[in-house]
Amino acid sequence: MTALPPPTTLITVAPTGAESTKVDVPALPTTLDELVETAVRCEAAGAAMIHLHIRDAEHRPTLDLGQLSESVVAIREQTDLVVQLSTGGSVHDPLDDRLRVLDAEPDSCSLTMGTTNFGDDVFMNPWPFVVELYQLTQQQEVVPEFELFDLGHVHALHRLLDTCGSPYGGRVHCDLVMGVPGGMPGTADALVASVHALPAAVTSWSATGIGRTSLAVAFASLSKGGHLRVGMEDTLTLARGVPVKHNEELVSRAAALADLAQRPAMSTIEARDFLRVKARK
Ligand code: KMH
Numbered sequence: 001m002t003a004l005p006p007p008t009t010l011i012t013v014a015p016t017g018a019e020s021t022k023v024d025v026p027a028l029p030t031t032l033d034e035l036v037e038t039a040v041r042c043e044a045a046g047a048a049m050i051h052l053h054i055r056d057a058e059h060r061p062t063l064d065l066g067q068l069s070e071s072v073v074a075i076r077e078q079t080d081l082v083v084q085l086s087t088g089g090s091v092h093d094p095l096d097d098r099l100r101v102l103d104a105e106p107d108s109c110s111l112t113m114g115t116t117n118f119g120d121d122v123f124m125n126p127w128p129f130v131v132e133l134y135q136l137t138q139q140q141e142v143v144p145e146f147e148l149f150d151l152g153h154v155h156a157l158h159r160l161l162d163t164c165g166s167p168y169g170g171r172v173h174c175d176l177v178m179g180v181p182g183g184m185p186g187t188a189d190a191l192v193a194s195v196h197a198l199p200a201a202v203t204s205w206s207a208t209g210i211g212r213t214s215l216a217v218a219f220a221s222l223s224k225g226g227h228l229r230v231g232m233e234d235t236l237t238l239a240r241g242v243p244v245k246h247n248e249e250l251v252s253r254a255a256a257l258a259d260l261a262q263r264p265a266m267s268t269i270e271a272r273d274f275l276r277v278k279a280r281k
């Protein structure tokens with residue numbers, strides 16, 4: 001029997017990332033004020049969760065714990081978004097710093113299920129690190145979002161759940177990150193193959209397509225009953241030669257697609273229950 005698609009769509013905004021520079025992309029929100037302004041506007045446009053990377057005073061990626069905590073608090077004060085901190089950081093961040101991200105007490109965190117080539121770099125996620133980070137999420141009551149860049153990462157998720165049990169909260173939410181040079185392509189075929197291979201314990205999944213794969217992945221995700229992640233971490237143009245001026249544009253477009261699919265954007269209240277995040281306000 002075919003399962004019914006979920007009635008609403010969880011829209012996550014990933015506004016900044018760690019890869020683009022402020023010099024190349026001045027519209028990238030890098031200061032705390034810009035991040036809060038972005039969060040407020042994206043929530044109004046339909047986002048229910050924010051996937052957060054932060055920058056230092058020189059706009060460089062940082063995992064400074066004080067700044068992370070301050071950002072989590074500021075976004076919580078000004079919005080009801082589910083706050084997800086990146087534990088991926090930048091490809092240059094030491095693994096120990098990435099483990100300490102949870103001390104900033106986010107609602108959720110990203111947790112990438114394996115090492116992957118990442119353009120000309122390598123995004124390191126050795127198995128013992130994945131296990132340690134997962135166990136910390138369980139102890140610190142943070143809901144993980146499993147980032148799957150490749151079919152091998154899907155297989156690794158089976159292994160993690162089999163060996164380490166359920167996540168905090170009991171829901172298993174994943175995100176297919178598609179179109180990274182070095183990972184799986186941003187195509188409907190790759191999305192369908194990944195979804196078919198997900199563990200039975202998975203309760204929800206979203207997908208994001210890097211760069212020009214963004215729309216193809218969004219359409220495929222909605223068609224397969226998935227959720228959406230959009231934002232300037234992954235996509236800097238709305239169309240060829242049309243730069244994104246504000247993350248809100250990408251969220252509004254995702255919300256319009258979700259409406260067309262008759263699965264409108266999920267509210268933040270719904271998302272908190274959907275993901276079973278801990279009440280921290
Ligand atoms: N910046 C990438 C190296 C995550 O946030 O967890 C890793 C990344 C994934 O963006």
Ligand code: ZN
Binds near residue numbers: 014017053089233
């Ligand atoms: Zn990220």
